[in-house]
Amino acid sequence: MKDRNHLARVSTTHQVHIIENGLIDIPMLQILQPDGSLHKEAKEPDLDKDTATRIYDTMEYIRVLDERMIGAQRQGRISFYLASTGEEAAAVASAAALSDNDMIMSQYREQGALAYRGYTTSQFMNQMFSNEADPNKGRQMPIHYGDKPLNFMTISSPLGTQIPQASGYAYGQKMAGNEAVTICYFGEGAASEGDFHAGLNMAAVLNCPVIFFCRNNGYAISTPAEEQFAGDGIASRGIGYGVKTIRVDGNDPLAVYAATQRARELALEESCPVLIEAMTYRLAAHSTSDDPTGYRSREEEDKWRAKDPIQRMAKWLEKKGWYDEAANKKLIEKSRQDVLAALKEAEKIDVCPIDDIVTDVYDEVPWHLKEQVDELKAHIRKYPDAYPKTSGRVK
Structure with missing residues (x-):
């Protein structure tokens, strides 16, 4: 029988012993250097050409989508938008490491994960224009996507609500005997919500096969990370709750893929939660209602532009002989045309009847x-x- 003595694993000391912040040095997994070459001690993940190019193409597509929809919002054609510029690898490469049967519970900056699974440009547009073809029937703000066939839970506006929900859903997957996990995306700002702590504790105690994926992009809207918490990021909190934890370079697509792949293996094999903290940066504004020039410098942004995940992966693909510059230019242009055509079409579709x-x-x-x-x-x-x-x- 399991030992119910909660002191069974506690060591003792006979002097006052202070545990200071930073006692545990949590390493960050990094495989690709900014120039696209592998770090000397890094092991390249098992990633075939089709999957690698699909990850890259999806990141390029999302950047085009973001640019076009910010423009559409500025023109008054939609009311609101959230871009993922600079964070594309965190969503896309992690989604690539999952099974299609795994449930995705998103915050609001993971359109790349949905696009990777096959969500079409028309579907994106119909939701953002809240027209009659929108499955949410106009009840949600733009970018609150959801798609049952793709196992993508509909997004909610309040921060952090999806975190305990993910624990509960994963517990249901476990009870049903499914070979599937739930991945739950959120930002480091959402980790300040009570739902974060309730969700992680629930998952740890009930051994839920859930991956908590935190995009630590440096800012909760205008509040920098150093003003949000004094601890060692979000990864240290996973350790505190008894959750297996990985910290990864969120701008390194290969590292994100490898980390998520390993997290999924652990969640299934050991029926346990895993926390991934992806260290990245939001190059775009928090939303179309935000002006980042009021709280950060251009110099700071430029440092992170040098770590652009799309450029980094393009250089790696080129070294592998899997990158065609001419074909890539055609892909980007086609994406722009497709987005613009779908945007114009969605505008013509009637809104849902008032009744x-x-x-x-x-x-x-x-x-x-x-x-x-x-x-x-x-x-x-x-x-x-x-x-x-x-x-x-x-x-």
Whole structure:
């Protein structure tokens, strides 16, 4: 029988013993150097040409998507957007190391993971324009994606809610005997939420096969990491909760792939949680509502531009003989054309009928909600110019 004595593993001392911050030096896995060459002691992960080029192509596509959608927001065509510039490797390379059966629970900067799984440009656009083809039926802000066939849980706005949910979902996978894990993405800012601590503790105690993937990108909106916590990043917290922990260079696609691949093996083989802290940097603004020039310098950004994950992987692919510059230029141009075409098409699709707000929720709509919908329609009819997309559909 398991020893229930919680002091069984505790050593003793007979003098006051202070454990100081930094006592444990947590190393960071790095395989690729910025010039695309392998570090001398690094072992290249088992990555075939098709998977490697798919990772690279997806990162290039996401950068194009981000650029176009920021532009669309500035033009007033969508209301909000979050770019992942500089962090593409963290989402894409980690998703590549998973099985399609694994559940992804995202925060809001992991569009690369969804694109890697096959989410189309049209699907991205329909969600961001909240039109009739949007599976969320316009109930979510832009970039709150979700896709059941691709095992990608719908994103929620509140920070950290997906963390305990991931522990619970992974526990269900374990109980069902599934050969699958759950990966949960979040930023270091979300790790300050209570849900982070509850989720990790739950996963550790119940031995849930979940990968907690923290993108430590240096800032929680405008708050730098050194003003968020005094400890050794987020990795040290995993150790404190008894969770197997890996720290990785989040701008190194090969290292991210290798770390996630190993984390998945551990989660399945030992039925346990694993925390990955990916050290990266958000080159873009936090969102289209943010201006990073107010809290960081251009010099700081330029230092991280030299560690661009896309450029780093391109150089590695070139050394492998897997990179074609002409083909890559065609890929980028095609991505731009596809995004622009899908954007224009999504704009033409009608928004969902007003009545869907209630009829798609209730079998029999309560009287008080019917009254509210009627009042809303009357308001729209009174001010049709303020609601150009909606007014024509109000009866």
